[in-house]
Amino acid sequence: MATSSSPPQSDTEVVAERRGIPAASFVKDVQAYLDQLGLDVNSTLAFQQERLQQYKIVEMKLLAQQRDLQAKIPDIEKCLDVVATLQAKKGTDEALLTDFEVSEGIYSRARIENADSVCLWLGANVMLEYSCEEATSLLQKNLENAKASLEVLVADLQFLRDQVTITQVTIARVYNWDVHQRRVRQASSSQD
Amino acid sequence: MQQAGGGSETEVTWEDQQNINKFGRLNNRYHELEDEIRIAKEANENFEDASNELILTDEEVVRFQIGEVFAHVPKDEVEMRIEQMTETTTKHLEKLKDEKDAVVAQMADLKKVLYAKFKDSINLEED
Numbered sequence: 001m002a003t004s005s006s007p008p009q010s011d012t013e014v015v016a017e018r019r020g021i022p023a024a025s026f027v028k029d030v031q032a033y034l035d036q037l038g039l040d041v042n043s044t045l046a047f048q049q050e051r052l053q054q055y056k057i058v059e060m061k062l063l064a065q066q067r068d069l070q071a072k073i074p075d076i077e078k079c080l081d082v083v084a085t086l087q088a089k090k091g092t093d094e095a096l097l098t099d100f101e102v103s104e105g106i107y108s109r110a111r112i113e114n115a116d117s118v119c120l121w122l123g124a125n126v127m128l129e130y131s132c133e134e135a136t137s138l139l140q141k142n143l144e145n146a147k148a149s150l151e152v153l154v155a156d157l158q159f160l161r162d163q164v165t166i167t168q169v170t171i172a173r174v175y176n177w178d179v180h181q182r183r184v185r186q187a188s189s190s191q192d
Numbered sequence: 193m194q195q196a197g198g199g200s201e202t203e204v205t206w207e208d209q210q211n212i213n214k215f216g217r218l219n220n221r222y223h224e225l226e227d228e229i230r231i232a233k234e235a236n237e238n239f240e241d242a243s244n245e246l247i248l249t250d251e252e253v254v255r256f257q258i259g260e261v262f263a264h265v266p267k268d269e270v271e272m273r274i275e276q277m278t279e280t281t282t283k284h285l286e287k288l289k290d291e292k293d294a295v296v297a298q299m300a301d302l303k304k305v306l307y308a309k310f311k312d313s314i315n316l317e318e319d
Contacts, residue, residue, distance in 0.1 A: 026206055026209055027204075028205075028206070078258075078259040078260065079259060081258055081259055082258055082259035082260075082261070085258050085263065096263060096264075097263070097264035098258075098261040098262060098263045098264065099255055099261065099262040099263075099264075100260070100261040100262070101260070101261075107262070110261075158217055161213075161216060161217065161220065162213040162216070162217070165209075165212055165213050165216045166209055166213065169204065169209060169212060173204060
């Protein structure tokens with residue numbers, strides 16, 4: 001997917017793109033930028049606005065992914081808790097009594113004796129049986145993967161928001177520059 | 193190059209842009225932290241309510257939520273679990289509050305720098 005192997009971002013380095021998101025080029029001088037693009041002010045503004053819209057769309061997508069991951073992590077932690085409790089009970093000779101939800105508002109009692117194995121829902125209508133230790137290590141691995149993905153996602157979002165800010169500042173500067181040019185032209189033409 | 197007044201010709205250097213970007217990131221983080229702190233405080237309040245209820249009840253076995261089910265757990269174990277959870281959440285809350293203070297301080301510094309350079313041309317206040 002991403003063709004560039006972007007080096008870790010430092011304060012002085014400029015990254016050309018990150019995981020498919022193009023970086024917004026910083027404009028040092030508005031006049032030079034307009035000359036380089038070869039477009040007039042309105043076209044430039046339109047181009048920047050379009051870029052901004054595209055960034056916003058990607059931001060929505062990333063935010064949705066972030067919400068999903070943030071919901072998934074507490075779920076995995078709850079599962080780990082349950083497996084740990086089952087393992088703890090295995091040592092003693094007592095059965096574990098639990099009340100579980102059969103349907104909304106309806107609960108039933110279950111008696112779990114010596115849980116040697118648990119079944120884990122893997123998604124796509126698939127459920128596998130694991131020993132308690134295997135289940136713990138699988139869930140732990142899933143948890144770590146989820147947390148790592150979340151970190152990368154957060155970094156992507158930060159990069160994206162930076163590009164949005166740069167684009168917004170560029171739009172403001174081009175617009176101001178245009179206003180300033182008009183004032184200068186009006187002032188010089190009224191002097192003639 | 194700089195026009196006196198109006199500020200419409202103020203030069204924006206790459207350093208300024210990076211400062212503006214950093215301020216944006218800090219502002220976002222600040223709002224996220226506020227939300228997380230609120231959630232942690234609510235959790236602590238719930239734990240406190242739960243442990244108060246625990247003291248009032250005279251049952252020996254309490255139905256304690258583990259995952260999605262309610263396990264029958266002896267009262268002492270429940271008390272211990274709630275204590276552990278409260279401790280974890282309190283530590284987490286402290287960490288969040290410290291981070292929030294750091295973020296607020298950095299934002300104040302950046303505001304000074306940016307307002308000094310751009311004066312009226314920039315607005316860094318919450319709408």
